[in-house]
Amino acid sequence: MFKVDLKGHVGSFRVEAAFQGTSGVTSLFGQSGAGKSTITNMIAGILRPDSGRITVNGEVLFDSERGIDVPARARRVGQVFQDARLFPHLSVRSNLTFARWAGRRHDTRSLEEVVDLLGIGHLLDRKPGGLSGGERQRVAIGRALLSAPRLLLMDEPLASLDQGRKADILPYLDRLRSEAGIPILYVSHAMEEVARLSQTLVIVSEGKTIASGPVAEILSRVDLGRATGRHEASALLEGVVSRIDPEWGLSSVDIGGQVVQVPGLDAPLGEAIRLRILARDVAVATSEPKDLSIRNALAGTITSITDESGPYTEILCRVGDQALRARVTRASASGLGLAPGKSVFLLIKSVAIARRQRAPALGAELTDATGQQTLV
Known part of the structure; x- marks a missing residue:
């Protein structure tokens, strides 16, 4: 678990952030320039x-009132950036083990x-220059994990990848979410990513966290x-999933x-599914x-x-105990005389649900996320 409550500035740009995350993925979402990376750099x-004050698993990393400011190298915060930042002269194996060696950390x-976990066994003897963008990012994630982090910060890790490479790496992020065993703070301005991966969503606008809670x-x-x-x-x-009709x-x-x-x-039957439905794809x-x-046609x-x-x-x-826009x-x-309290039917084209994601119930413990997918 981690807690963040801070105020700060970079030049004339000011940030004010207060939120917390537990197991799984907490996402910082906001438009470009909202202040997401500034906040994560302060955490790191x-x-x-x-x-302000920053704690991870009960350990204080920063507390202005008590004069605590743990150096970045001692915070044990693993970071993954837009670009993989691998050492080009080292093999994948050496890149993976570098952080543990440099930090003299054991885990x-x-x-x-x-x-x-990341499916990179066949890459160990290759150099970064011979890897695809998605493969480089998987190696960068692995290097961060092997640094024995208390918290993993992922700052727009898919932003530099095309849609095909994103599709390749997302299942590994799904698996990472459930099997890494550490809290993950995921930064993105792509709603399809945070809706797929997050348990907790934090909205950042003009340097401030204006909302946070279950996604x-x-x-x-x-x-x-x-x-x-x-x-x-x-x-x-x-x-x-309650029924499968192979004919159609x-x-x-x-x-x-x-x-x-x-x-x-x-x-398969019985699989827990999370469906992201765009408001523009719903008729009333x-x-x-x-x-x-x-x-x-859902009654609501x-x-x-x-x-x-x-x-x-x-x-x-409201559709049962869930919400739809x-x-x-x-x-x-x-x-149509629409007004609060009126009973309606909400129409969703099946073809509008074009991409799929498997996901456990919100707030539940994650167990097996291999091959997960997103519905939008």
Whole structure:
């Protein structure tokens, strides 16, 4: 577990951050320039806050009132950056073991364990120049793990990779989340990444942490649209694969008594699934629809509607004990008489659920994440 409560500045840019994370992944999300990297550099000891307190697993790394400021080299914070920063003249094996040797650190985690976790055994005798971007990042993650960190900081680790390389490395990050056994602070401005990987989501805007909490709870907040980006507005639904129809290539995911049909989902019966549904992919009906190609019609109740002056409005609904968002025109909302408390049906095209992710229930202990996937 780690706790951060700090204030500081770099030049004229000021930051003010307060949040905490437990096991699994805590994500810092914000637009470019929001202050995410400044905050993580203060946690790592690269930058010194003006005031505050930082603890990891109960150990104080920084406390301005008590005059504690542990040097960066002694904080045992492993860092992974956008670029892998490997030594080009060393083999993968030597890059992996360098941090442990340089820091004279000893840990129960073996080289073989990390190599297996990240699937890089076949790369050990190669040089970084002969690796793909995704392979270099996996080696960089392995090097950080072998430095015996208390906390792993991952600062935009996929930002320099194309979509294909991201798809290659994400399953390893899924596995890392469940098997590394240390808290991970993941920095990104890509919502699809944080929705897939996170248990806790922290929103950063203009140097301040303006919201933090369970990822599904934060994604359902319509008041954060400016900081999270309205185009990527979404919600998470969690459920279990209850039926597989091989004839039509559809899997049914039970989300608490109602079913969402998902195409091409490679997951077995009983698998826990997290579905990220974009608000722009949800339509609203006031009566149960018939004779439509849209196969997913979920009964829900409107809990809130944003008051906006533009052409669109955000509608937040409860579906069982979960939340779902819809973005529609204000004209449609008015014409349908939509208002808080009204019962509606929320329509989601199966083809809109184009990418898949396996995920355990939020807040649960992670057990086996091999080959996990994301639904958006």
